[in-house]
Amino acid sequence: MRRPLSFEPDMYLLEHDAKQLLARHGIAVPDGRLIERDETIYRPALPAGQWVVKGQIASGGRGKAGIIRKAYTLQDITDHVDAILGAIVNGHQVQSVRIEQQVIGYDEAYVGLLLDATAGSVRVIMSARGGVEVEALPPEDIRSASAAPDAAALAACVRRVAAQFAGSVGSALREAGEKLARVFLEREALLIEINPLFVRPDGQWLAGDAKFVTDDNALERQPEIRELLERRAAAYPEAALKLDHGFDFVVVDPQGELGLLTTGAGLSMMLIDELRAAGLKPYNFLDIRTGGLRGETTRLVSVLSWIAAGPCVRAVLVNIFAGITDLGEFSKLLVSALQQVPRLRVPVVARLVGNGLPAARDVLAQAGVTLYTDLDEAVAEVRKHLKTNAQD
Amino acid sequence: MINPRIDRNTRVIVQGISGRAGKLHSRLMKEYGTNIVGGISPKMEVKEINGIPLFPDCAAAVKATAASACVSLVGAMQLLGAMQEAVAAGIRYIVTPTEGMPVHDALKAQHLVREKGVIWIGASTPGMAIPGIVKLGFLPDDSLQPGALGLMSKSGTLSYEAGYRLAQAGVGTSVWIGVGGDPVKGTRYADLVPFYAADEQTRALLIIGEIGGREEEDFAAALNAHRFTKPVFALIAGRTAPEGVAMGHAGALIHGSHGTYAAKRAALEAAGAAVFGSLNEMVQGVCARLR
Numbered sequence: 001m002r003r004p005l006s007f008e009p010d011m012y013l014l015e016h017d018a019k020q021l022l023a024r025h026g027i028a029v030p031d032g033r034l035i036e037r038d039e040t041i042y043r044p045a046l047p048a049g050q051w052v053v054k055g056q057i058a059s060g061g062r063g064k065a066g067i068i069r070k071a072y073t074l075q076d077i078t079d080h081v082d083a084i085l086g087a088i089v090n091g092h093q094v095q096s097v098r099i100e101q102q103v104i105g106y107d108e109a110y111v112g113l114l115l116d117a118t119a120g121s122v123r124v125i126m127s128a129r130g131g132v133e134v135e136a137l138p139p140e141d142i143r144s145a146s147a148a149p150d151a152a153a154l155a156a157c158v159r160r161v162a163a164q165f166a167g168s169v170g171s172a173l174r175e176a177g178e179k180l181a182r183v184f185l186e187r188e189a190l191l192i193e194i195n196p197l198f199v200r201p202d203g204q205w206l207a208g209d210a211k212f213v214t215d216d217n218a219l220e221r222q223p224e225i226r227e228l229l230e231r232r233a234a235a236y237p238e239a240a241l242k243l244d245h246g247f248d249f250v251v252v253d254p255q256g257e258l259g260l261l262t263t264g265a266g267l268s269m270m271l272i273d274e275l276r277a278a279g280l281k282p283y284n285f286l287d288i289r290t291g292g293l294r295g296e297t298t299r300l301v302s303v304l305s306w307i308a309a310g311p312c313v314r315a316v317l318v319n320i321f322a323g324i325t326d327l328g329e330f331s332k333l334l335v336s337a338l339q340q341v342p343r344l345r346v347p348v349v350a351r352l353v354g355n356g357l358p359a360a361r362d363v364l365a366q367a368g369v370t371l372y373t374d375l376d377e378a379v380a381e382v383r384k385h386l387k388t389n390a391q392d
Numbered sequence: 393m394i395n396p397r398i399d400r401n402t403r404v405i406v407q408g409i410s411g412r413a414g415k416l417h418s419r420l421m422k423e424y425g426t427n428i429v430g431g432i433s434p435k436m437e438v439k440e441i442n443g444i445p446l447f448p449d450c451a452a453a454v455k456a457t458a459a460s461a462c463v464s465l466v467g468a469m470q471l472l473g474a475m476q477e478a479v480a481a482g483i484r485y486i487v488t489p490t491e492g493m494p495v496h497d498a499l500k501a502q503h504l505v506r507e508k509g510v511i512w513i514g515a516s517t518p519g520m521a522i523p524g525i526v527k528l529g530f531l532p533d534d535s536l537q538p539g540a541l542g543l544m545s546k547s548g549t550l551s552y553e554a555g556y557r558l559a560q561a562g563v564g565t566s567v568w569i570g571v572g573g574d575p576v577k578g579t580r581y582a583d584l585v586p587f588y589a590a591d592e593q594t595r596a597l598l599i600i601g602e603i604g605g606r607e608e609e610d611f612a613a614a615l616n617a618h619r620f621t622k623p624v625f626a627l628i629a630g631r632t633a634p635e636g637v638a639m640g641h642a643g644a645l646i647h648g649s650h651g652t653y654a655a656k657r658a659a660l661e662a663a664g665a666a667v668f669g670s671l672n673e674m675v676q677g678v679c680a681r682l683r
Contacts, residue, residue, distance in 0.1 A: 115495060115496075115499070115576075117495075117575035117576045117605065118605075118606060118610065120499055120502045120503065120506075120576060121499075148503060149496060149499040149500065149503075185496070188494060188495065188496045190495060215494055215495045215496065217468060217492045217493060217494045217495060218494035218495070218496065220469060221469065221494075252633075263549060264547060264548060264549020264550060264552075265547060265549075265573065265602075266545075266546065266547020266548070266549060266550030266551070266573070266600070266602050266629050267547065267549035267550040267552075267553055267629075268549075269550075269602060269603075269629040269630045269633060270550050270553075270627075270629040270630075270670070270671065272632060272633070273629060273630065273631045273632045273633075273669060273670065274670050274671070276632045277632075277669070277670065291413075321549050321552050321553050321556070322532075324416065324417075324420075324530060324532065353534070353553075353556065354532070354534070375553075375671075376672070
């Protein structure tokens with residue numbers, strides 16, 4: 001249930017996509033190539049030198065999970081790609097690998113820019129010791145400061161923090177930090193982290209790894225990022241859903257028995273908590289946003305077919321607390337949508353509160369949907385169906 | 393101190409009044425008793441909507457009506473501009489129900505309202521209400537009953553459900569503020585602790601929260617800092633949600649163990665709040681203390 005959480009990141013770009021984006025903004029990255037399927041790898045297609053084979057998932061902890069491996073021969077590469085592609089790490093399946101030039105003989109530093117929602121500012125974090133997880137570093141090795149989210153303030157903040165580091169590392173942190181600050185504001189990032197930032201004694205630098213978290217609310221005016229997400233829709237399923245449909249649906253338990261047709265992120269989350277506490281197994285989280293139905297069944301039909309795809313789903317609970325939505329109209333749409341998804345042959349129990357209840361009662365009764373206004377009674381009814389089916 | 397109290401004399405304008413939501417909610421707010429004195433509609437195709445006179449921009453509306461509050465019902469991409477216009481026109485209180493405001497826009501809006509001393513409730517908020525008197529936003533009348541319980545909520549629908557059940561159980565609300573579900577926002581729970589402490593109509597306080605972020609933790613710290621003595625209740629959604637992807641290492645560095653159900657519960661209980669994981673328990677708990 002990642003999407004409904006207000007704090008949680010929106011789109012965490014794959015390293016390869018993050019690096020492509022950063023490279024377009026003048027940030028140097030090691031030469032690399034993306035492999036998306038089992039294919040014969042030819043040397044001329046590879047970057048020069050020795051390599052690192054890096055599994056691409058939208059999550060951290062890749063090194064620990066063993067999906068970042070060094071390669072010295074073509075055979076190494078083939079072996080690593082075979083082992084990494086398709087592996088499941090932190091709940092994500094590796095669908096692609098980046099074969100990247102190994103960077104040897106550089107120092108490793110750290111630079112991160114983060115939107116600090118509590119303070120309402122952008123936090124700049126730097127360290128001369130990169131390559132390890134930054135929270136594992138002793139606090140005295142970390143320097144940070146916050147700035148208002150405008151170009152001049154942020155650039156000044158970057159220079160101030162970088163000035164606390166001497167020599168080539170200091171100048172590399174300043175240069176990289178200034179470029180990242182521009183990208184951060186122009187591309188409306190929530191987080192950019194370069195760890196390690198490879199630094200050569202002469203001050204030349206390269207982004208060894210890149211984390212980039214985008215704001216999905218800004219995608220409409222960020223065509224460059226939108227294009228990255230759409231090009232690799234399979235790697236960003238929730239982004240694709242949001243872009244295509246404009247609402248949130250998350251399978252919370254693939255073996256779940258109870259499909260949920262609900263609106264409101266908070267209420268849907270609370271309902272899942274209460275159902276689980278009562279020993280039931282909800283299949284999905286949904287914030288369908290009844291206000292966005294606009295008199296059409298499209299959204300309901302999509303949701304009902306996704307619920308129908310749950311292999312263990314044996315009942316559907318509809319829970320709508322309608323402040324404004326007309327329940328009579330909603331019920332007509334629901335019944336019509338149910339008819340359009342004949343595959344969903346399970347009992348449907350509805351709990352509705354709000355305007356237009358008498359009309360809703362008539363419409364739903366004709367379609368064989370039981371209606372309650374009390375949530376506990378509706379859940380008791382659902383429980384009966386789940387028990388009956390289990391005995392079949 | 394932020395004082396979110398308004399009354400039936402507060403003059404309110406509605407930005408985006410000619411849209412679908414604007415037409416509907418300007419009517420519902422007016423019917424509830426809110427003193428809607430104008431609507432903003434740059435095209436001015438008609439002279440009034442729901443009997444509310446239209447103006448081409450905020451400056452003209454404020455000049456003609458002396459409005460001090462504003463409800464913005466414009467699209468997410470237009471919201472920052474609408475807020476800037478309202479603040480420039482002298483509006484002192486802005487409620488923004490719009491969902492999906494880009495985070496960088498919210499940061500800019502936050503800097504603006506702090507600099508000018510304007511109250512901003514939102515974004516992604518169902519609004520605010522003083523039940524029986526006035527409402528700004530979408531809060532459903534069924535959930536609004538006058539009473540002595542202060543209520544703040546991140547989530548819209550969960551608060552409707554909670555308010556509805558409390559009303560059925562005979563517990564009404566003094567001042568209801570939907571702080572909204574966005575990470576960067578105008579008013580956070582903690583900001584309103586001094587107000588609820590001082591407000592004479594409020595005998596107890598309920599917050600409706602959810603996992604993620606650190607607002608509940610900061611609220612708990614504010615209760616301690618202000619030596620808040622009224623009973624405090626909290627309903628937190630997401631107890632059984634699987635953990636999401638952490639916001640990179642830098643995020644963990646800043647937020648630490650904040651954001652989980654356990655961390656929120658512990659912080660709130662340490663500050664003396666009664667924490668509930670289900671609606672029924674919450675209603676029973678509140679009734680036991682308040683009735």
